[in-house]
Amino acid sequence: MAKTSTTDLQPYADAPPASQRGRLFRIYNHYRVVVSVILVALLFVDPINFDSRFRAMDYYQAGVISYLAINGFLAMVMLAGFQPRSRHITISILMDILILHGLLLTSTGITNGLANLVIVSVAAGNILTPTRIGTFYAALAAICSLSISSWSVMVFGDSADEIVRAGSLGILYFAAAFILQYISRRMLRSEALASSRARSIAELEQINRQIIQRMRTGILVLDRFGHIRLANAAAEELLFGIASEEASHQTSRGRTLPQPLRMGLEAWLKDPSRRTEPFQATPTSPMVQVNFTQLDQDRGDQILVFIDDMSKVTQQAQQMKLASLGRLTAGIAHEIRNPLGAISHASQLMGESPNLDQGDRKMLDIIERHSRRVNGIIENVLDLSRRRAANSDLIDISHWLSAFRDDYLQTQDNDHHQPPHIELRTAANLPQARFDVSQIEQVMVNLCDNGLRYSEQATGERKIVIYAGATADGERAFVDVRDFGPGIAPEHRTSVFEPFFTTDKSGTGLGLYLARELCEANQAHLSLVDDNQPGCCFRITFAHHGRMI
Known part of the structure; x- marks a missing residue:
């Protein structure tokens, strides 16, 4: 054939x-x-x-x-x-x-x-x-x-x-x-x-678009009037708390720039050599640093904006500071704990004496309380310096919070006379999150302990509300812990996450700082929500489980 x-x-x-x-x-x-x-x-x-x-x-x-x-x-x-x-x-x-x-x-x-x-x-x-x-x-x-x-x-x-x-x-x-x-x-x-060649150009354009959309650096294209022409997913997430990889260039159109960014743009247009100060677009968004440049040097009618998440830089600086502090603390812990142990032991022996009057016992109580506080500060700093890397798992928020609430109530029933009241609310169709359960549980324990303590101080009842919801784009989950305490003064709201800052005389000032550090290690963000409601509301916003790096 x-x-x-x-x-x-x-x-x-x-x-x-x-x-x-x-x-x-x-x-x-x-x-x-x-x-x-x-x-x-x-x-x-x-x-x-x-x-x-x-x-x-x-x-x-x-x-x-x-x-x-x-x-x-x-x-x-x-x-x-x-x-x-x-x-x-x-x-x-x-x-x-x-x-x-x-x-x-x-x-x-x-x-x-x-x-x-x-x-x-x-x-x-x-x-x-x-x-x-x-x-x-x-x-x-x-x-x-x-x-x-x-x-x-x-x-x-x-x-x-x-x-x-x-x-x-x-x-x-x-x-x-x-x-x-x-x-x-x-x-x-x-x-x-x-x-x-047209297909190759289209493929390269598609690849570039995907690369830009998946960049952790936010990219904005503006005109001279501040109108958004293009925004990638990172820019949406850093500025508006909404990330949409497929349609971010459409959803961003018509949005109003955050006031700090608009002011920075106006200042840069007047003086291109001026550097914009870092800012937060919203109370729950991370600190960002923006840089401006012109796309068309001849016409100058489009402006390219790079938005960098400062939390990574801040985290690295804090880690370096804590590493130095941890080495210093580890070096002198023995020298501090020996006299501290002697002071604590001596105060305990004095407390057993039958000849002490009421004033002496009050002084002994002050000595023991502050000895425990110094020891707690040393333990917290050593924990920060020895913190292990996060071992993340994909978690169903609703089931995890329900189990956490039951475990936490069991520990509180044994430690306090008055049982706490924890109301758990969860929204429907919650997206999953990826984090280290043990580390985020440590954060939740800290937030719940603070919330119950301050609620009891203000109302006489140990009660808090835990609410789990989704961000506006429906892609990321968050958890709110709300108490009914006296709240935080406006002048202290920007300092609550700084190390060694506390308004409680018996506190170490490292609880919230350690909580934020643990959240950052899991690519989550811990923030204080300002919603004009009584008490305080701390929010843990988790990263998208499919975009974590």
Whole structure:
């Protein structure tokens, strides 16, 4: 059995695409309709002279009318939506060559001006199918022309010049075929190269868009009036608390810039060398640093804004500070704990003496309380310096909070006379979060202990509310711990997470700082929510479980 070549299977591999070939064929068929209408109209111009000069006027008239009918029918079919295929185009070109030569035969021969129309048909065939079949069109047209001229010389006694004219036409047929095939192939290759480059550019644009969307650095494109033209997911998350990777460039349009960013933009427009101070877009968002630059240096109507999360830099600085403090504490812990232990032991022995009055016992209580406080400070600093890396797991917030509440209540029942009241509320369809359970539980214990203590001081009841919800984009979960205490004074709200800051004389000032550090280690953010409600509300906002790094 003979093998079939690839060329035979794909005879039109170098042809224009089907849609383009269909449009070209429609144009060519319009041309054929116009030509056939003109030929029919010429029948009524001078029919007497036609009868004297034409060899077979009846056949000529029938051929012209049939040619018009065929072309009109094809035009109506394509107008109805018919999509011509390669075989339809081939049959149409062959039909044109044969019909036109039939008209030449029945009219005045090869000297008739209709021979020029054959050149157009051959040229159209090589444009529509620039392959070997285009050469076949030229060969068929040349054979038909030579056959008609030879028939005229032998039967009608015409001059031999007609054979020369037919040969010249054959040369024109082949020249038109080869030239148009070369031009068409060059155009098709150029178009294919342009399409390939366009696809490459589109792919690179898509890759760049995905890279920009997944960058941890926020990217904003603004006009000179501060209107957002483009924003990536990190910018949405850092400025508005909403991250949408697929449609952030759409959701960001129409948003109002945060007031600190707008003020920084106005200051930069006045003085481009001025550096913007770090700021928080919202009370629950991290500290950010922005930098401005112009996209178009000549026109300057678009501004590129880079937004960097300062929490990482702050975390690294705090870690360096705590590492130094941890080394210092570890070095002197032995020297501090030995005299501290002696002081504590001596106070305990004095407390057993029956000769102490009320004032002495009060002094001993102060000594023991502050000894425990100093020891707690040392333990907390050592814990910070020895903190292990987070071991994150994908957690269902609702189930985890329910289990945490039950475990926490059991410990509180054993430690206090008055049982606490913890109200747990969870929103529907909470997104999952990824974090280290033991570390975030340590944060929750600290927040719940503080909340119960301050609620009892203000209301006499140990009660808090824990609420779990989702951010506005529905992609990240958060947990609020709200107490009913006296709240935090406005001048202290920016300092509550600083190390060794406390408003409680018995506190170490490291609880909330350690809680925020643990949250940052899990790529979560601990913030104090200012919602004009009684008491305090601390919020843990978890990172998107699919975008953690």
